[in-house]
Amino acid sequence: MHLHTKKQRQYFKEVIRLHYEKGYGEDRISRILPIGHSTVSRWIAIFAAEKGKKTVQMHKTNPQKQPSTSTTQVKDIQSLQAEVSRLQAQLKHERLRADAYEEMIQVAESKFNIAIRKKAGVKR
Numbered sequence: 001m002h003l004h005t006k007k008q009r010q011y012f013k014e015v016i017r018l019h020y021e022k023g024y025g026e027d028r029i030s031r032i033l034p035i036g037h038s039t040v041s042r043w044i045a046i047f048a049a050e051k052g053k054k055t056v057q058m059h060k061t062n063p064q065k066q067p068s069t070s071t072t073q074v075k076d077i078q079s080l081q082a083e084v085s086r087l088q089a090q091l092k093h094e095r096l097r098a099d100a101y102e103e104m105i106q107v108a109e110s111k112f113n114i115a116i117r118k119k120a121g122v123k124r
Contacts, residue, residue: 011035015043 003009011033018024018032026044030037105116 012043012047015040016047019044 018029026040029040
């Protein structure tokens with residue numbers, strides 16, 4: 001790759017450092033440095049092709065630095081999971097009711113030959 005100015009070479013080195021050492025993505029790098037997204041993307045691809053490196057997709061987190069979950073957090077998670085399960089069961093029941101009402105209306109309309117549903121538009 002041929003970079004013309006000293007500034008371009010400096011930015012190229014910084015782009016590569018931010019991408020491979022910090023794990024920053026192209027969008028984040030283009031917001032940090034005064035370089036366009038496509039230029040950052042092209043430089044990373046060129047460097048990867050020259051060095052045989054794979055590009056980093058996301059910032060990697062160190063599992064040792066992650067905080068341990070406390071008992072209150074575990075209880076909160078369990079209560080939220082229970083609430084989600086309850087709401088899913090309630091939703092399933094309500095969908096079944098809606099289907100039953102829909103079927104009841106269809107049977108009544110076909111059996112008695114009358115329109116039960118409102119027609120589109122406003123009567124004047």
